[in-house]
Amino acid sequence: xxxxxxxxxxxxxxxxxxxxxxxxxxxxxxxxxxxGAHGAPATRxxxxxxxxxxxREVVALIGPNGxxxxxxLRVLAGLLAADAGTVSIDGQTVTEPDxxxxxxFQEPRLLAWRSAxxxxxFPMELAGWSRERQTARADDLLGLVGLREYAHSRPGxxxxxxxxxxxxxxxxxLEPSLILLDEPFSALDALTRERxxxxxxxxxxxxxxxxxxxxxxIPEAVFLADRVVVLSxxxxxxVADIRVGLPRPRRLSDLDSAFVSSLAxxxxxxxxxxxxxxxxxEEARMAIPAGLxxxxxxxxYAETDPGTPxxxxxxxxxxxx
Ligand SMILES: Nc1ncnc2c1ncn2[C@@H]1O[C@H](COP(=O)(O)OP(=O)(O)OP(=O)(O)O)[C@@H](O)[C@H]1O
Ligand SMILES: [Mg+2]
Numbered sequence: 295x296x297x298x299x300x301x302x303x304x305x306x307x308x309x310x311x312x313x314x315x316x317x318x319x320x321x322x323x324x325x326x327x328x329x330g331a332h333g334a335p336a337t338r339x340x341x342x343x344x345x346x347x348x349x350r351e352v353v354a355l356i357g358p359n360g361x362x363x364x365x366x367l368r369v370l371a372g373l374l375a376a377d378a379g380t381v382s383i384d385g386q387t388v389t390e391p392d393x394x395x396x397x398x399f400q401e402p403r404l405l406a407w408r409s410a411x412x413x414x415x416f417p418m419e420l421a422g423w424s425r426e427r428q429t430a431r432a433d434d435l436l437g438l439v440g441l442r443e444y445a446h447s448r449p450g451x452x453x454x455x456x457x458x459x460x461x462x463x464x465x466x467x468l469e470p471s472l473i474l475l476d477e478p479f480s481a482l483d484a485l486t487r488e489r490x491x492x493x494x495x496x497x498x499x500x501x502x503x504x505x506x507x508x509x510x511x512i513p514e515a516v517f518l519a520d521r522v523v524v525l526s527x528x529x530x531x532x533v534a535d536i537r538v539g540l541p542r543p544r545r546l547s548d549l550d551s552a553f554v555s556s557l558a559x560x561x562x563x564x565x566x567x568x569x570x571x572x573x574x575x576e577e578a579r580m581a582i583p584a585g586l587x588x589x590x591x592x593x594x595y596a597e598t599d600p601g602t603p604x605x606x607x608x609x610x611x612x613x614x615x
Contacts, residue, residue, distance in 0.1 A: 316350035316504035317383045317394060317471035324369060325378035325529075326362075339365050340376065341529035349471075352498060352505040354515035356561065357525030363508045366530065367474045370506065371395045383472060393421070396465030396503070398475040402457040404449040410460045411436060411445040417467040435463040438497065455486050462494075466501060475507040479514070488546055491517055495544060512558045512565075516540075517549055522557075524564040534564040 324343035329336045339362040347353050355363050368374040370381055372392040381388040383395070404413045411432050418428040436442045439459040449457050458478060465473055475494075479487045491514060498505055509515050515522045516538055524534040538557060540548055548554060 315469070315471050315502045318349045318385070319345070319347040319370070319472060319504060319506070320382045320385075321345040321370070321379065322382075323379035324366070324376045324381065326365060326369065326374070326376045338529040340369070341531050343379070343530065343532060345523065345532065345535075347504060347506065350502060350504055351521065352507070352519045354519035354522045355506065355508045355525060356510065356512065356515050356522060356565070357530055358527045358565070361525050361528045362530035363525060364476050366525075367397075367476055367506065367508060370472075371397060371474055393468055394471045396468070396470035396473045398458075398462055398465045398473065398478045400477040400480055402449070402454075402461035404457055404460055404464075406449055409446045409448055410441060410452070410463075413449070413460055414463045414467060417464060421468060431467065432463075435466055438466070438500065439463045439493075455482050455490065458482070458490070459493075462497070466497075466503075470503055472504045472506070475505065477508050477510065480510065487511075487514070492546065494518065495542075499543065512561050513549055513554075515561065516554055516557050517544060517546075522561050524561060534561070536560055536564075 321343050324340050325338075326340040327336050327338045343366065345353075355366065357363055365374065369376050370388070372381070372388040372390050372395070375389075383392060404410075405416065408416070414432040414435055415428045418431060423431070433442070433445070436445055439462060441456065441459055441463065444452060444456065444460075449460065452460070458481075462478070478494075479490045482490060494505075495518065505518075507515075507518060509518075512522075519538055522534075522536045522538060523532055524536070525531065526533045536557065540554070
């Protein structure tokens with residue numbers, strides 16, 4: 295294992311509230327085949343993936359169901375070895391689970407018997423941090439995601455969205471320089487999801503990490519990312535790498551522009567041959583509720599200034615509308 299980096303001593307750490315700790319990533323010639331057990335056929339999942347990601351860049355991966363997106367994230371995290379090519383983070387080859395990487399899954403995967411606070415502390419316990427440092431860091435992170443009041447609640451008593459916030463705080467525990475998110479918001483309703491997209495961007499502004507996010511939602515990809523990388527059906531290859539030139543900080547009203555529509559059309563054009571149910575479903579889920587226009591959304595979810603954690607309202611019901 296890589297040595298777990300020693301955390302900084304105070305809670306006002308640069309990576310918790312500052313900028314500039316994001317890692318640069320390089321994938322070169324990544325290929326991977328799953329070999330079927332007991333004579334089952336082998337499945338080629340990744341083929342010739344070359345991708346460079348700059349520090350602090352936000353990259354969205356989009357592609358058809360089963361093409362290999364989650365597999366690619368696992369390779370990036372060092373959880374799975376590719377059979378061709380190399381992955382490096384800040385110039386260092388990844389050969390095993392890498393402590394510089396924080397992971398957020400579609401399902402929050404929290405430990406049911408532990409409080410939110412104890413879930414956030416879990417990676418720090420494994421890393422052997424002192425109890426005082428764990429407690430201070432967990433308090434800082436729960437504050438960052440607006441959940442201090444829920445510190446002692448168990449996951450079973452929290453809504454799905456709130457649980458996902460806890461899992462994002464946990465992913466930030468060891469001050470990762472890269473966060474991988476695998477369809478993190480797909481279980482949320484459309485309006486909650488829009489709010490979470492804004493929250494993720496605010497968090498990104500304050501933590502300075504590089505982000506790679508898998509989504510089936512084209513608007514979400516365009517709204518969040520600096521680049522949208524489109525993958526082919528299995529075996530996944532990169533078929534388009536589309537730069538999103540929208541200025542930051544972004545606003546929900548950006549989604550309501552001809553520029554974004556044309557970018558989204560560009561992404562969709564590279565997916566047209568893939569008859570993708572998942573993307574069609576996401577588009578239906580992201581549809582604006584009856585009676586609202588896209589212009590209503592920014593007003594309904596007023597954006598706060600960057601640096602203000604008040605955007606997280608832990609008391610708001612997930613399906614507020
Ligand atoms: N451990 C494994 N062993 C064998 N096959 C696997 C394994 N993990 C994934 N696969 C297969 O590899 C392919 C890619 O899976 P993966 O989960 O990476 O796709 P995905 O793009 O994330 O799909 P989805 O959009 O459904 O999340 C699928 O055919 C899947 O069945
Ligand atoms: Mg997947």
